[in-house]
Amino acid sequence: MKITIFNGEPDASSEFDAYVHEVAAQMATSGHNVETIDLRDLDIKGCSGCWGCWAKTPGECVKRDDTEQTCRAVVHSDLVVLAAPMVMGFTSALLKRMADQMIPLVHPYGLIEGGEMHHRPRYEHYSLMGLLLGAGPDTDTEDIAITQKMWSRTARNLKTRLAFTSVADRPAKEVAHELATVA
Amino acid sequence: MSSLLLLNGSPRGTRSNSMKMLTRVGEGWVHGGGDEPEVLHLALEQDRTRAVEAFGAADTVVLGMPLYADSMPGLVMGFIETLAPYVGREGNPRFGFLVQSGFPEALHSRPLERYLAKLATRLGCEYAGTIVRPGGEALQVMPDRANKKLWESLREVGKSLHVGGEFDSLVLSRIAGKERLSPTMVRVMSLASKAPVTEFYWNGLLKKNGAWGKRFDAPYASA
Numbered sequence: 450m451k452i453t454i455f456n457g458e459p460d461a462s463s464e465f466d467a468y469v470h471e472v473a474a475q476m477a478t479s480g481h482n483v484e485t486i487d488l489r490d491l492d493i494k495g496c497s498g499c500w501g502c503w504a505k506t507p508g509e510c511v512k513r514d515d516t517e518q519t520c521r522a523v524v525h526s527d528l529v530v531l532a533a534p535m536v537m538g539f540t541s542a543l544l545k546r547m548a549d550q551m552i553p554l555v556h557p558y559g560l561i562e563g564g565e566m567h568h569r570p571r572y573e574h575y576s577l578m579g580l581l582l583g584a585g586p587d588t589d590t591e592d593i594a595i596t597q598k599m600w601s602r603t604a605r606n607l608k609t610r611l612a613f614t615s616v617a618d619r620p621a622k623e624v625a626h627e628l629a630t631v632a
Numbered sequence: 633m634s635s636l637l638l639l640n641g642s643p644r645g646t647r648s649n650s651m652k653m654l655t656r657v658g659e660g661w662v663h664g665g666g667d668e669p670e671v672l673h674l675a676l677e678q679d680r681t682r683a684v685e686a687f688g689a690a691d692t693v694v695l696g697m698p699l700y701a702d703s704m705p706g707l708v709m710g711f712i713e714t715l716a717p718y719v720g721r722e723g724n725p726r727f728g729f730l731v732q733s734g735f736p737e738a739l740h741s742r743p744l745e746r747y748l749a750k751l752a753t754r755l756g757c758e759y760a761g762t763i764v765r766p767g768g769e770a771l772q773v774m775p776d777r778a779n780k781k782l783w784e785s786l787r788e789v790g791k792s793l794h795v796g797g798e799f800d801s802l803v804l805s806r807i808a809g810k811e812r813l814s815p816t817m818v819r820v821m822s823l824a825s826k827a828p829v830t831e832f833y834w835n836g837l838l839k840k841n842g843a844w845g846k847r848f849d850a851p852y853a854s855a
Contacts, residue, residue, distance in 0.1 A: 497643040504837035546706030602702035
């Protein structure tokens with residue numbers, strides 16, 4: 450199984466960062482094809498709502514930054530793991546800046562799904578999504594529920610679903626095993 | 633004690649739908665007897681730096697933003713991260729929000745609204761409410777007078793923010809409009825298998841940009 454981890458930890462020396470890499474190593478040990486993308490090392494220019502990716506260069510951000518790599522991973526993996534520390538009740542801004550630039554993967558055209566308006570798919574395949582959260586000292590269960598809800602809706606608009614959510618307070622081996630069995 | 637800080641969290645900056653809407657909220661605030669608000673655009677670097685300091689000095693803050701990928705834009709989350717030093721501080725401002733989305737139904741913005749309400753609580757701010765407005769992209773195409781009712785409602789909530797300390801909930805539900813599509817709308821749109829209004833708008837843009845022939849391109853399809 451092809452698994453890509455989008456690591457949204459800005460601090461390379463944190464415990465959570467080490468945890469994310471340990472989860473990746475454990476999954477690789479079980480024979481999966483695992484790639485970890487440390488978002489802090491990418492050039493992410495940020496979405497400025499120009500609609501270029503929908504109306505000028507369909508399917509591609511006009512800014513030509515490294516989010517081409519993360520977009521590509523979404524349509525070529527079986528599972529994408531969104532990993533980030535919780536800051537002020539949500540996942541890091543680093544992860545969100547990358548996610549804003551995933552909209553080239555869908556059409557601006559609408560599609561009714563489950564009685565709601567959503568975007569029409571541009572690709573045949575979109576990977577499943579998983580959420581791996583590094584809880585902060587102030588993180589409570591409501592924060593996790595709200596965060597999970599928002600990301601599950603993001604996944605839905607990316608024509609896939611959030612199939613896994615966990616906080617990084619369990620052995621990496623256990624989480625790696627569960628992640629590898631969702632897809 | 634009636635200073636209002638309007639924070640525009642749209643990555644489009646000054647020329648954004650969020651700003652158009654915030655402007656009317658500010659007008660209502662002034663009609664209600666409040667001082668002329670200070671406006672800062674988070675898309676501008678110098679404003680972003682100033683915003684953190686101005687947040688601490690204001691009596692009331694309204695942060696407006698578009699819905700991006702079903703939550704706040706990364707730009708806004710970056711700003712929220714910089715508010716961490718204000719958690720639990722005495723004398724934090726009253727905090728209200730505005731979320732506008734391109735979807736026709738309000739329901740898409742509700743999880744973000746829930747987050748923002750919790751954010752105000754986390755900071756120890758009094759929560760003034762969240763203005764939720766779907767169908768936002770129409771503001772770019774429609775002439776300003778077509779939005780007269782919306783502007784008036786936004787002025788009303790701006791006024792109630794000054795007079796009563798929070799957005800008037802009845803006006804908020806008027807602004808939010810449809811929570812979800814009616815069964816008839818769902819049937820009509822499903823049958824058409826596309827939303828004619830949306831198609832019309834996007835096809836016009838694609839043609840104008842000479843990108844019509846590439847509209848179904850899937851540049852990342854090959855490995």
